[in-house]
Amino acid sequence: MVEDMVPASRFPADLTATTGQRTAAGRVLSVLDVFDEDHLELTLSEIGRRAGLTLSTTHRLVGELHGWGALERLPDGRYTVGLRVLELGTLEPQMLQLRDVAPAYLADLQSAVDANVHLSVRDGHDVVYLESLQRRSGAPVLSRLGGRWPLHATATGMVLLAFAPPGVVDEVLASPLQRFTERTVTDPLVLRRLLAEVRRTGMSELHEAITLGAFAVGVPVRGPLDRPMAALSLTLKQGGPVTAHHVLPALHATARALSRAVGSPSEPGPPAASGSHRPRLA
Amino acid sequence: MVEDMVPASRFPADLTATTGQRTAAGRVLSVLDVFDEDHLELTLSEIGRRAGLTLSTTHRLVGELHGWGALERLPDGRYTVGLRVLELGTLEPQMLQLRDVAPAYLADLQSAVDANVHLSVRDGHDVVYLESLQRRSGAPVLSRLGGRWPLHATATGMVLLAFAPPGVVDEVLASPLQRFTERTVTDPLVLRRLLAEVRRTGMSELHEAITLGAFAVGVPVRGPLDRPMAALSLTLKQGGPVTAHHVLPALHATARALSRAVGSPSEPGPPAASGSHRPRLA
DNA sequence: TCTCGGCCTTCCATGAGGTGGAACTCCGCC
DNA sequence: GGCGGAGTTCCACCTCATGGAAGGCCGAGA
Numbered sequence: 001m002v003e004d005m006v007p008a009s010r011f012p013a014d015l016t017a018t019t020g021q022r023t024a025a026g027r028v029l030s031v032l033d034v035f036d037e038d039h040l041e042l043t044l045s046e047i048g049r050r051a052g053l054t055l056s057t058t059h060r061l062v063g064e065l066h067g068w069g070a071l072e073r074l075p076d077g078r079y080t081v082g083l084r085v086l087e088l089g090t091l092e093p094q095m096l097q098l099r100d101v102a103p104a105y106l107a108d109l110q111s112a113v114d115a116n117v118h119l120s121v122r123d124g125h126d127v128v129y130l131e132s133l134q135r136r137s138g139a140p141v142l143s144r145l146g147g148r149w150p151l152h153a154t155a156t157g158m159v160l161l162a163f164a165p166p167g168v169v170d171e172v173l174a175s176p177l178q179r180f181t182e183r184t185v186t187d188p189l190v191l192r193r194l195l196a197e198v199r200r201t202g203m204s205e206l207h208e209a210i211t212l213g214a215f216a217v218g219v220p221v222r223g224p225l226d227r228p229m230a231a232l233s234l235t236l237k238q239g240g241p242v243t244a245h246h247v248l249p250a251l252h253a254t255a256r257a258l259s260r261a262v263g264s265p266s267e268p269g270p271p272a273a274s275g276s277h278r279p280r281l282a
Numbered sequence: 283m284v285e286d287m288v289p290a291s292r293f294p295a296d297l298t299a300t301t302g303q304r305t306a307a308g309r310v311l312s313v314l315d316v317f318d319e320d321h322l323e324l325t326l327s328e329i330g331r332r333a334g335l336t337l338s339t340t341h342r343l344v345g346e347l348h349g350w351g352a353l354e355r356l357p358d359g360r361y362t363v364g365l366r367v368l369e370l371g372t373l374e375p376q377m378l379q380l381r382d383v384a385p386a387y388l389a390d391l392q393s394a395v396d397a398n399v400h401l402s403v404r405d406g407h408d409v410v411y412l413e414s415l416q417r418r419s420g421a422p423v424l425s426r427l428g429g430r431w432p433l434h435a436t437a438t439g440m441v442l443l444a445f446a447p448p449g450v451v452d453e454v455l456a457s458p459l460q461r462f463t464e465r466t467v468t469d470p471l472v473l474r475r476l477l478a479e480v481r482r483t484g485m486s487e488l489h490e491a492i493t494l495g496a497f498a499v500g501v502p503v504r505g506p507l508d509r510p511m512a513a514l515s516l517t518l519k520q521g522g523p524v525t526a527h528h529v530l531p532a533l534h535a536t537a538r539a540l541s542r543a544v545g546s547p548s549e550p551g552p553p554a555a556s557g558s559h560r561p562r563l564a
Numbered sequence: 565t566c567t568c569g570g571c572c573t574t575c576c577a578t579g580a581g582g583t584g585g586a587a588c589t590c591c592g593c594c
Numbered sequence: 595g596g597c598g599g600a601g602t603t604c605c606a607c608c609t610c611a612t613g614g615a616a617g618g619c620c621g622a623g624a
Contacts, residue, residue: 041375
């Protein structure tokens with residue numbers, strides 16, 4: 001299916017050398033780079049080919065990565081990403097701050113409005129899902145925890161872009177903007193207008209930008225500095241009985257609850273102990 | 283607080299050289315190793331000191347890792363783990379298979395019995411949480427997504443150990459077994475008896491093994507080969523009105539539902555399309 | 565204002581150690 | 595039995611990672 005939608009590299013193409021080839025560290029990273037959604041399990045030779053390394057080098061690097069726990073070895077000898085990477089990834093600070101408090105709120109939201117729920121942050125020119133809840137009934141939406149999507153094509157992305165530093169907006173709008181459906185907005189001028197609209201209304205609304213038959217509504221989640229640090233969105237069936245107006249109150253309420261839990265000053269009174277940002281112990 | 287409970291290295295101490303020192307790849311990994319729950323944000327110099335590298339080497343390696351996205355740079359110049367690592371970690375196959383289907387079931391379970399819910403898999407001699415839901419009211423329990431704990435001290439760990447290859451059991455019982463409370467069982471002979479009990483009854487029950495005032499009940503989640511691939515547990519207040527007997531039916535039901543969703547043969551009829559193991563698109 | 569210390573960055577000569585070709589084994593398949 | 599592909603080990607060459615040194619920056623303290 002859609003192959004190239006996940007950007008291969010988050011940096012200008014000609015800088016690929018930075019990570020790809022020359023250096024030893026680059027070679028290590030290129031081994032890790034080899035794994036993606038469509039290549040979850042690879043043989044040693046496949047890793048070597050995809051990473052552009054000789055077999056003996058691959059053998060040694062993969063051995064070290066396996067020893068460390070970055071790669072797992074399956075019974076059939078193939079390699080996959082190891083749990084050690086997942087473990088390390090959960091140390092990502094935004095993850096830590098939101099992940100412990102978010103699930104309960106998101107579950108509430110989902111049970112209130114039967115829709116897909118996404119919690120995302122911005123990473124460079126992409127949006128990354130911290131949490132995504134699929135609705136149990138009805139049509140699922142294309143997404144995945146940790147999944148990476150262009151900012152301009154997602155409701156959360158547009159919210160995060162609207163409140164991002166101006167430099168980021170310029171960079172994103174100057175770069176080639178991927179089109180997913182005929183309704184994906186890729187015109188920089190139109191996007192600028194939409195972003196201003198998002199800033200004015202405090203919400204974003206995208207129709208069939210990635211998936212035909214679905215539309216999404218997004219709102220910001222504000223952090224301790226009152227700056228939008230994440231975004232929350234609902235994805236609903238296009239043309240169905242439920243419109244943005246129906247879900248906006250619940251969406252806003254959940255976003256505010258999350259903001260409060262994370263310690264946003266504009267949402268009065270953090271609920272629990274304020275010192276540590278992760279709940280501990282009994 | 284408890285510092286050394288997360289094992290520094292998952293491999294014999296004298297093999298630290300494998301990852302720690304000599305090789306270039308080892309140096310890269312040692313930089314990543316520097317981050318843990320108590321060291322989420324570090325300066326370049328701190329990274330260098332903790333990794334045992336000179337500043338110039340650290341500078342170059344951190345620069346490459348940052349360029350790749352493995353490390354993030356905060357406004358104040360310090361470094362943290364980057365979202366790219368989280369993204370990569372979610373490719374871990376067990377993660378992928380369970381994470382998309384699990385949340386809904388776990389949320390149901392949690393709303394049925396107001397307790398902490400954990401979904402874990404075994405990684406070497408440890409248990410790693412794939413998913414953990416904190417109960418909203420009442421005493422939380424010490425845990426974290428991606429958190430790593432000894433097998434013998436957790437309910438899910440005991441289930442996973444009980445159904446692990448005999449070699450693993452021998453290794454674990456031969457290694458030093460960490461004690462968290464006076465009720466943590468660390469006697470290999472007693473543990474062997476308990477493991478047999480777990481195999482016989484299909485459930486584990488641990489009382490105050492890590493946290494005083496809490497007990498946990500665990501059951502296996504079976505995968506496509508009908509082999510336990512994960513474990514599900516509930517953590518409850520010790521001495522409270524709710525005992526293991528009260529929650530076992532719900533716990534078993536959820537575990538079976540998960541097994542079915544993942545395609546266990548003993549649970550009839552997978553619910554959806556069986557080909558791909560991750561739900562896609564609308 | 566000047567000094568000191570800590571942190572970050574850049575540069576470069578040296579030699580440690582990463583690299584990749586070759587040789588070998590172990591499959592499964594024709 | 596022969597063949598092709600995958601994985602593993604070994605080793606001589608020479609790349610390229612290393613770490614010392616030097617310089618810039620900032621904040622604290624005198």
